[in-house]
Amino acid sequence: MILRYISTICFALIAFVVQAKSISGVVIDEHTKEALPGVNVTLVNDSAKVLLNTTTNGNGWFMLRDVKVNEAFVGLIYMGYESQKITVNINEGDLDLGEIKLSPKSTMLGEVVVSADKVIEKADKYVLIPTLAELNRASETLNLLSEMKVKMPGLQVNEALKRVSVDGGGVVFQVNGKEESLSKVQSLNQRDILRIEYRNTPDIRYADRGVSGVINFIMKPRQEGGTIMVELDESVTSLRSIATIAGTYYYKKSEWSINYGNTWQKNTKQYSDAQEQYIGRENIIYRNQIGQPSSMRDFSNNVSFGYTYMYDLNTMLAARLSFRAYDGNNRNYNIMEEIIGDAKSRYEKYNPNKSKSHSPTLDLYFRKNFSQTQSLELNAMGTISSGDYSREMHYKYDSGIDFNQINLTNNDSWAAALEALYSLKIGKVDTRYGVNYRRNHAENKYSENGAEFTPDHQTRNNLYFYGDLAGRWNKLGYTFSVGGKYFHNTGLSGSEHYLKFKALGTLNFKIDKHWSANYLYMYSPDMPPLSAMNDDVHTIDDISLQMGNLYIKPSTYQRHRLYVRYNTGNFYATAWGSYSRTDNSLNSVWYYDDDPSSKYYQMFINKTENGNYTDNISTQLDLSYQNLFNHLTLSASVGWDKYNVSDKAEYNSLNKVWASISANAYFGNWTIYANYSVAPRYSLDGRTFCRDIRFDYFGAKYRWKDFSFGARMVNAFTKRGFQQETETPSKVHPISKTFYIKDFANMVELNIVYRISFGKSYQRANRTLQNNGVDTGVNVKY
Secondary structure, three states, X not given: OHHHHHHHHHHHHHHHHOOOEEEEEEEEEOOOOOEOOOOEEEEEOOOOOEEEEEEXXXXXXXXXEEEOOOEEEEEEEOOOEOOEEEEEEOOOOOEEEEEEEEOEOOEEOOEEEEOOOOEEEOOOOEEEOOOHHHHHHOOOHHHHHHHHHHHOOOEEEEOOOOEEEEXXXXXXXXXXXXXXXXXXHHOOOHHHEEEEEEEOOOOHHHHHHOEEEEEEEEEOOOOOXXXXXXXEEEEOOOEEEEEEEEEEEEEOOEEEEEEEEEEEEEEEEEEEEEEEEEOOOOOOEEEEEEEOOEEEEEEEEEEEEEEEEEEEOOEEEEEEEEEEEEEEEEEEEEEEEEEEOOEEEEEEEEEEEEEEEEEEEEEEEEEEEOOOOEEEEEEEEEEEEEEXXXXXXXXXXXXXXXXXXXXXXXXXXXXXXXXXXXXXXXXXXXXXXEEEEEEEEEEEEEEEOOOOOXXXXXXXXXXXXXXXXXXXXXXXXXXXXXXEEEEEEEEOOEEEEEEEEEEEEEEEEEOOOOEEEEEEEEEEEEOOOHHHHOOOEEEOOOOEEEEOOOOOOOEEEEEEEEEEEEXXXXXXXXXXXXXXXXXXXXXXXXXXXXXXXXXXOOOEEEEEEEOOEEEEEEEXXXXXXXXXXXXXXXXXXXXXXXXXXXXXXXXEEEEEEEEEEEEEEEEOOEEEEEEEEEEOOEEEEOOEEEEOOEOOEEEEEEEEOOEEEEEEEEOOOOOOEEEEEEEEOOOOOOEEEXXXXXXXXXXXXXXXXXXXXXXXXXXXXXXXXOOOOOOOOOOOOO
């Protein structure tokens, strides 16, 4: 009995001596002093045995609880930073290590890190950590991207047009992995951005949507409070206004958000010149269009409401309800000069067009992280679109003959989609497996000159399944993706169905400290839009018609791309080369109907057809220097494109050199910037060669507390302002057009941004909403 009491007392004393204690601290960046979330913190003993493990929260804070040893080592590991090992002695209660500073490192096993600029080159993307200077200099998110594009190969930003592109194509924006609109991205407080994950290759998940890259903004986590942002772009020399109001509020496990965007624009000096020929009749018809002052009014409203519920850090549900309304009105005036043989005539051409539509969308998303290596995402989307479109033609000849035509289209469409995505990490390889089903129905009623509406409806069913993997072997990063799509389209004239497969692969090789190379191969069958398969025959003018084609086949797109990147200090250089080919390309082809028995006898018909192929050879050199003299960032790009278009009856080609320069200068709270297109780039749309819109600008911004004030001049020292040129070669109807808006010449715009954040912080899981949009099947561009 006595021995039992003595044993009890001894064990109690031992327990008292080694009672459970805690170790805490805050981990920050040594240079920027920013907190580092997600740092891996471990407690190990002399034998290197891991006793406890945790990670820092959104504020960089951590706590190791239930520490039952007096002496040990605290290890800190964070991607892109030097690891740190701290000896601790906690004989006297809980231990607070205070601020622990981690230093960025220049190299790390299996990845490439540029410490001064904080660029981590992973197998499938670039991870960029904005410096404190970059965050402080930027007035908003687009401005931040414009500054950081020197580190993001292929990224192009035009702040005046609010346009972002990657490798010449579209972009999917995400916030914490959740897909968002550009207006939502603009509303972010750039100072809350922890890092940017940039992908300049198509994601197999979004391959169906034709995007070329993904930009994901990882934000500082929040707990209670919120953010408010108001931005206004107002032109003082023309009628153009863009406004955004956004707010987000966090409370416990819930997040509420609202985002409203409004664009209003009215032009009164809009012109369209054209030279065209119609070949097929006894005499060629020559028409010369002389643009007269015309007007255009655009008014669009976008509003979205979002709610996110975090059951815990591994389980969440998100919902978003959005609504878009558009009202457009164009009044185009032109003088036409026509020559048919020896006969010459002149007439006035008046084309008023109206478009009015609205579409609500509901998006639901669920995510569950089962462990650190696997997760499941479920997404459901539904949208409805309704619109009325009118296109009028009124020709008044000098001879007194008039031609009048009124085309009306009423549209009702809807789309619904379901998606499931399973992610699994196997060792050092990340894999994903997904399936997406989408049903799209479009019903259009078409009428000419008050006649009874002709109904047309189409239903498209898409089943898309895909999978990918990403990993690294020594210095070689790789991604391999495959997808399969079953496509079934049903219309009044019949139905078509196809089963096609997609493939995507990238290789990223780190040659040495300064050089790296990246290769991309893409194989992607593309389905035609519903508007191209519409059976309705639309009158274009007095001698031409436009029609769709239900039986056109999917085109097949293949691309090889290689770029080599060099970086030393703040200097960046990237050399690109690519070759792409589209077989069964979708082209707008002109025919002349010379069959006397046809109802369209002696008419020129524009119809969507499958061509043989289109080729594109492209080279490009990008040069950039950031923080020159600690005040200036310069970027320049020059390239050459060659396009070849082969149809069943003709072949055309185009060679063009293009170049652009941009600059940002910083002095205290002032930013001065400029973007100039030395020689605009050309692109190919079907069989039409299109010169990029010229929208050059220079301006200045001043930051004061929670405000940013800016002014810029767009298309300075020009007479035509906004200008676009197109050329469509054809043996039946060749045409070249020049469209320009003088209202945008020497345009002065003022910009005001007010942004404020309030409340505490906390940690949220990533999520994504990605199914959106409806194909209405409406084509009013004829």
